[in-house]
Amino acid sequence: MKLHWLKFLSLSSFFFLFSAYLLYSEVNLDEGRDIFRTQCASCHNRNMVDDLTGPALGGVQERWADWPIEDLRYFIRFSQRMIEEGHPKAVQLWDQWRPNIMNNFPNLTDDEIDNILGYIDAVYKGEYGAPAVAVTDRVVVEEEADNTLLFISLLFILALLAVILARIASVLNSIQKAKETGSAPRTKGILDILTSKTAIGILIFAAIVMGGYTTVNNAIDIGRQQGYAPQQPIKFSHAVHSGLHQIDCQYCHDAARRSKNALIPPTSTCMNCHTAIKVGSEYGTAELVKIFASIGFDPNTDQYIEDYEKMPMDQIAAIYKEWIESQYVRANDLMFVDAAGREEVERQWDEVVASLTHEDRDHVAGPIEWVRVHNLPDHVYFNHSQHVAAGNVDCATCHGRVEEMEVLAQYSTLSMGWCINCHRQTEVQGFTDGNEYYLQAYKKYHDALSGGDMQRVTVENIGGLQCQACHY
Ligand code: HEC
Ligand code: HEC
Ligand code: HEC
Ligand code: HEC
Ligand code: HEC
Ligand code: HEC
Incomplete structure (x- = not known):
């Protein structure tokens, strides 16, 4: 009776400590x-x-x-x-x-x-x-190391506790036996306990729980990435630019054809149009002023400001507040700015400053710091031009209907399975199109195709499932 009770106690304290570990999450x-x-x-x-x-x-x-x-x-x-x-x-x-x-x-x-x-x-x-x-990266690594240390020490405490409890159980057991039989049997030593079925059982159980925990954790991670749509410093809308105004993706992301990265366009690209479009139909001056303030374009005079990076913030504020105020007066058909207008000017300028500055940057001048949406781990190699130019894959296949997105969201999982599945199923365009490079480079497939031994050549056939194609 007592023995079972103790076993229960040792198991449940194990559970308790373990769930304490699971619940324990370091502030990130x-x-x-x-x-x-x-x-x-x-x-x-x-x-x-x-x-x-x-x-x-x-x-x-x-x-x-x-x-x-x-x-x-x-x-x-x-x-x-x-x-x-x-x-x-x-x-x-x-x-x-x-x-x-x-x-x-x-x-x-x-x-x-x-x-x-x-x-x-x-x-x-x-x-x-x-x-x-680089420092951020190091911080992350250290956090992981911290967790591991915590886990190991918890495991150690746990093991110790289990051993102590088992030892007590064994002693109690022998006392009981001694009462019943009148002679004292040998109590179990630490070594017996460590190699006992219960101890090994607990270890296996811990391994299974840990495995399950990691799997669930990863699944949550993946779920959180797909559909990830952070707010950006400027309310830039793909729906307005690529949907309503039909601007081609490559006008801004022209690197997608030519290089590994599609790249976010620099502010100068925005200025191709926004030197002329200075007041928006949706937000008026509120959002577009952020573009001007980041690059130092004075919308009052249509000139770029000289030595803008070194200009004190109060002078800068004066320029853009003047612009916001003038547009407010115009939009509301006033002679002079009223109290509500002054408040609105302050509100808009505060938001411009908040969107462009932060603790590592106290000046509004500089590139707009877009929040990155897609993020493959460092050990994966992905190349846009390989897919867009050589593979002829549409942006929408991987990124969804971006021209309908007000706020850009990650459309695909970006998991390994996602890459692999497509590589298994997709035919290599180069063969269908009779591209000389492919016909030369993969002559055996070419022969097999023309000889009728092969119906189609997929990315898998040209090495698209080999680990080193995608992993450094
Ligand atoms: C007028 C310029 C412009 C055009 C046109 C444009 N984009 Fe963008 N794109 C941006 C800017 C700016 C960002 C960064 C802000 C954001 O994420 O919304 C961006 C972000 C993205 C991202 C997310 C990048 C990341 O952080 O992971 C994808 C994907 C993307 N664009 C795809 C497209 C596609 C597909 C099209 C065509 C349908 C397109 N873009 C058209 C300017 C443009
Ligand atoms: C085969 C799938 C695929 C296609 C096709 C594709 N992308 Fe991407 N795109 C990705 C992946 C995967 C990432 C994440 C890359 C990373 O994190 O390194 C990405 C990232 C981006 C980014 C973020 C910046 C960067 O370069 O990492 C932009 C912008 C983008 N894509 C735009 C486009 C545009 C525009 C097109 C069409 C011209 C396009 N993509 C076609 C898969 C694709
Ligand atoms: C090819 C021309 C073109 C380019 C390049 C361009 N835009 Fe636009 N943008 C427009 C048009 C057209 C509108 C719609 C204006 C309106 O609604 O009155 C617009 C609207 C906007 C608006 C909404 C303004 C409002 O209040 O409604 C924002 C914000 C914006 N653009 C930001 C950007 C940013 C940031 C870039 C650079 C990454 C950029 N634009 C590049 C043409 C362009
Ligand atoms: C649209 C503006 C706005 C945004 C966005 C916003 N807050 Fe606030 N927050 C306020 C205002 C205004 C107050 C003062 C209380 C009030 O008027 O409701 C406040 C008060 C607070 C307070 C109480 C402060 C105190 O001194 O006790 C906290 C905490 C807080 N916000 C946290 C957050 C966090 C965290 C976020 C982001 C997740 C956030 N806020 C986003 C406007 C905002
Ligand atoms: C929508 C389908 C699709 C998706 C999704 C996709 N790819 Fe591809 N991939 C292709 C096609 C098509 C090619 C062949 C391009 C060509 O003709 O050379 C290719 C080629 C490649 C190659 C070159 C293979 C070789 O041996 O020549 C690499 C590397 C690659 N992809 C990596 C990735 C990675 C990493 C991902 C996931 C993040 C991914 N791809 C997702 C369609 C896709
Ligand atoms: C077509 C591209 C592609 C090929 C081929 C590929 N991988 Fe991956 N692999 C990926 C991508 C993308 C990820 C990142 C997945 C994520 O972040 O969820 C990944 C992640 C991984 C991870 C880390 C798992 C994790 O949770 O981050 C390992 C390990 C791995 N791959 C091993 C392999 C091995 C071994 C092979 C060869 C049999 C292989 N990969 C072939 C694209 C590929």
Whole structure:
């Protein structure tokens, strides 16, 4: 009886510790930063100390310390609902900041919110400093290493606990046996316990659970990438440009034909049209001014500003505010700007600054920092021109109907299976078209085709399933 109870205890403590490990998730500052930049930075200053449309977020957890963390999370998800419900802290914020309203973020998970909060805190305390790309990479690696260490130490504690419990069980067992039979049998030593069926069983069980956990985790990762559609610093719409105005993909992504990367067009490409189109029908000046402010084009005079990178920010602000104001006055048929107009000018300029600057960049001049949507791991080689030019594959086959997307979203999974499946099924155009290069390079297929031994040549046949074709 006692023995079973102890076995149960040791197993359940194992379970407990293990699930504690699974639940334990380290705050991921990089994820926090990405969400903050795409979802929060339009209203909350990236330096965490100055107010913008919304309050500076530095020290926010301390300000909410009188309430459980759930309240702060709830505020971030449904601030207006919480204000209506009369939560004292929320009402106090509203009194201070109305009529500025914060968006709802119903889809943020607890983990994501904690990551944002962690990131806010780290920037505020100066612990998250100007990370170059390489440094970011290193941080990620270190995080993984940290996790492994944690796991190993937990496993060790677990093993120790299991052994101790098993030993107690064994001693109790022998005491009981001694009572029944009157003679004391040998109690089990540590070594016996370590090699016992139960210990090995637990180890195998742990391996299975770990495997399952990793698989599920990866599946979630993949699910999150497909459909990934981050907010961009400028509300650039493919639906407007490629749908409504029928601008060819290659006008902007002309590198797709010629090189490995399709590349995002530089701001100068935007200026081919937007020196003339200076006020949009949807956002007026709000979005297009971001383009001008990033490249230093003065829409009042239609001139590029000299030495723009070195110009102090207040002079720059004056130029663009003048432009926004003049368009506001025009659009509203006024003689002079009114109070609402002045407020609108400030609001728009604040948003321009927030979209173009962040803690590593305090000047609006410079390339627009588009948030990357597609991201194959470093160990995979993918080449656009190989597919677009040689393979004659349409952009839409891999990227979906981009000309209908207001916000660009990742259409395909980008998994290995996705590449492989297409390579198995797709015929190589070069053979169908009678391209000399292919006919020469793959003479045996050519012969087999003309001899009728082969119906078609797929990418698989020309080496498209070989590991080294796609992996460095
Ligand atoms: C459209 C503008 C806007 C966006 C976007 C926005 N906020 Fe806010 N936020 C505000 C305003 C305005 C307030 C002040 C309260 C109010 O008026 O509702 C606020 C208040 C807050 C507060 C309370 C601050 C304090 O001092 O107690 C937190 C926390 C917060 N926001 C977090 C976030 C996070 C996290 C995001 C991104 C996921 C975000 N906000 C996105 C406008 C915004
Ligand atoms: C007027 C210029 C322009 C045209 C035309 C254009 N794009 Fe883009 N494209 C951009 C810009 C700017 C971005 C970065 C912002 C974004 O992701 O929305 C982008 C991003 C993308 C991305 C995502 C890149 C990433 O970060 O992974 C894809 C895919 C893409 N474009 C495909 C297309 C396709 C397909 C077409 C034609 C149907 C097209 N684009 C037409 C300018 C353009
Ligand atoms: C065979 C599938 C496929 C086709 C066809 C394709 N792409 Fe891509 N595209 C990808 C993949 C995969 C990535 C991610 C690459 C990476 O992360 O290295 C990508 C990334 C991009 C990017 C992000 C920047 C870059 O170069 O990594 C842009 C922009 C883009 N594609 C535009 C286009 C346009 C425009 C076309 C058509 C002219 C096109 N793509 C055709 C698969 C494709
Ligand atoms: C070939 C011409 C052309 C190019 C190149 C071009 N655009 Fe546009 N853009 C347009 C047209 C046309 C409109 C629609 C204007 C309107 O609705 O009044 C537009 C609208 C916009 C709008 C919406 C403005 C609003 O308030 O409705 C934004 C934002 C924008 N473009 C950003 C960009 C960016 C960023 C680039 C460079 C990556 C770019 N455009 C390149 C022609 C172009
Ligand atoms: C929609 C179909 C399709 C998808 C999806 C696709 N490919 Fe391809 N791929 C092709 C075609 C077609 C060719 C042949 C091009 C040619 O004619 O040389 C090709 C060729 C290649 C080659 C050259 C193979 C060789 O031996 O010459 C590589 C490498 C490659 N693809 C990598 C990838 C990777 C990596 C992915 C996934 C991220 C991918 N492809 C996804 C259609 C596809
Ligand atoms: C047609 C291109 C292609 C070929 C051929 C290919 N792979 Fe991959 N492989 C990929 C892509 C794309 C990924 C990234 C998948 C992701 O990020 O989910 C990948 C990922 C992987 C991974 C990492 C898994 C992970 O979770 O990131 C391994 C390991 C791998 N491949 C091994 C192989 C081996 C071994 C072969 C040869 C039998 C092979 N690959 C052939 C495209 C290919």
